Amino acid sequence: MREPLLSARNVVRHFPVRRGLLQRVVGQVRAVDGVSFDILPGETLGVVGESGCGKSTLGRVLAGLLRASSGELWFEGKSVDAQTGAELKRLRRDMQFIFQDPTSSLDPRMTVRDIIAEGLDAQGIATGRTREKLVHHILDKVGMQQDTAQRYPHEFSGGQRQRIGIARALVLRPKLVVADEPVSALDVSVQSQVLNLLVELKRELRLTYVFVAHNLAVVSYISDRIAVMYLGRIVEIGEAATLYRSPRHPYTKALLSAMPQPLPGNRPERIVLRGDVPSPIDPPSGCRFRTRCPIAREICAKREPSLERASETAEHFVACHFA
Template identity: 50%
Template structure:
C-alpha cells in the first residue's frame, strides 16, 4: 500500500481563449502547466503563491470539478480522470472542499442542518433515523451549538460560518480535504481558532489536507510539506522545516522577505519584485520568473530550468543551482 493518499503527476489545466463570431480558439490560458506533488496519508501539503498563480485551479482540477488538460491524479490508488461518472460519484464523499468565502458558499435559503446534512442524505452516510443526531454531532465537533441546527447562515458570524463549511466537508467522512484559503476572509484571532480546529480534526480522524494559501505564517503553522507556485508551475517544494530554514528559489526568498515581523526595531530586508506578472496566456520563454528576477542569467531567458531534488527532498527549478551557486 502506498503511503500517499493523493499523487498529482504533471497536472495541466488550460482554458481556451475564443475570438470572432464563430468563437474560434485562438490560444490558451495555461493556468496549471505541469505540476507534480504527493500528499501523504494524514499529512498537510501547503500550496503557496501570489494571486493568479493557479493555486485554486489546482485544487478544483484534482477534485475533478473541472476536467484536466493533461497529467494524472491518483487518489487512493484510483486514477480520478479515468473513472466513469458512476465510479466518480462513489468516491465523491472521500474528496471534499472548504471554500474561501464563508458568506457566498452557503445558501441563504437553507438552515445549517440542511446545508451540513444534504450530502449525508444524498450519499447515505448514516441511516435516516440517525440523520439529525449525526448532523448535530458533527456541528459539535466543529465548535457549533447543536441546538442551532435550524438557524440560517445570516444568523452566524464569519468564523461560525466557516465552521459550518468545515462541518459540511467532514460530515461525509472524507479522506482528503482541499482547503482553499479557508482563513483569508477572517480576523486574525478567528484564523488561529480555525487552524487549530483543522489540526485537531486531522489528529482525531486522520484527514489529509491540501492547504492553499498566500499567507506563509499560516502555512508554516499547519503544513508538513510546502510547494511554492508561480505562473502555473511549482518552482520549489520541500518539507516545511527545510523550506523555511533554507529557501533557495529567488521567488521563494522574495515571498519570505514580505512576511511582517512584529518588532519595529527589526530592519526588514525586503526583496521587491519589479515588473508585472506575465500573462499565463503568453508566458515568457525559458524560466517564467526571469522577467522579475534580479539574479537572471542569459540561460534563464531561453532555457526552462529542470525541476530536481538538491538534497533533503528539496526540489527547486532554478539555473542558479545548475551553475553551482
C-alpha cells in the same frame, strides 16, 4: 516508505480564451501547466503563491471540482480519470473541499441541517434519525451548538459560517480535504480559531490536507510541506522547516523577505521584485520567473529549469538553473 494518498503527474488545466461573434478560441489561459507531486496520508501540503499563480485552480482539480486538461491523478493507487459511475461517486466521498468565502458558498435558502446533510443525501448514507445524529455530531466537532441546525446561514458571523462549511466537508469522513484559503475572508482575531480547529480535526479524524493560501505565516503554522507556485508551475517544494530556513528559489526568497517577523531585528533584507506578473496566456520563454528574477541570465530565456533535488539530506526540490 508509505504509499501516497494522492499523486499528481504533469497535471495541466487550461481555460480557452474566446473572442469575436463566433466565440473562436484565440488562446489559452495556462492556469496550471504541468504540476507533479505526492501527498502522503496524514500530511498537510501548503500551496502558496501570488494571486493568479494557479493555486486555487490546482486545488479544485485535486478535489475533482474541475477536470484536468491533461495529466494524471491517482488516489490510493487508482486513476481518478478511470473512475465512472458508482466508483466515481464513492471516490468523491473521500475528497472534499472547503471554500474561501463562507458566505457565498452556503445556500441562504437552506437550513444548516440541510446544508451539512446534502452530501449524506447525495451519497445515500443516512436518513431520518441517523442523518440527524450525524449532523449534530459534526456540529459538535466544529464547536457549534446543536440548535444551529435549524437556523439559516445569514444568522451567523463569518467565522461561524466557515465552521459550518468545514462541517459540511467533514460529515462524510473524507480522507483528503482541499482548503482554498479558508481563513482569508475572516477577521484576524477569528483566523487563529479556525486554524486551530483545522489542526485539531486533522489529528482527531486522521485527515490529509491540501491547504491553499497566500499568507506565508498561516501556511507555516499548519503545513508539513510547502509547494511554491508561480505562473502555473511549482518552483520549489519541500518540508516547511527546510524551506523557511534555507529557501533556494529567488521567488521563494522574495516571498519570505516580505513575511512579517515576530521579533524586531530578525527581519531579512527585503527583496523587491521588479515588474508585474506576466500574463498566463503568454508566459515568458524558458524560466517563467526570469522577467522579474534578480539573478536571471541568458540560459534562463532559452531553457526551462526542471524541478530537481536541492539537497541530498532532505526532500527539497527547486526549479532554478542557479539555485
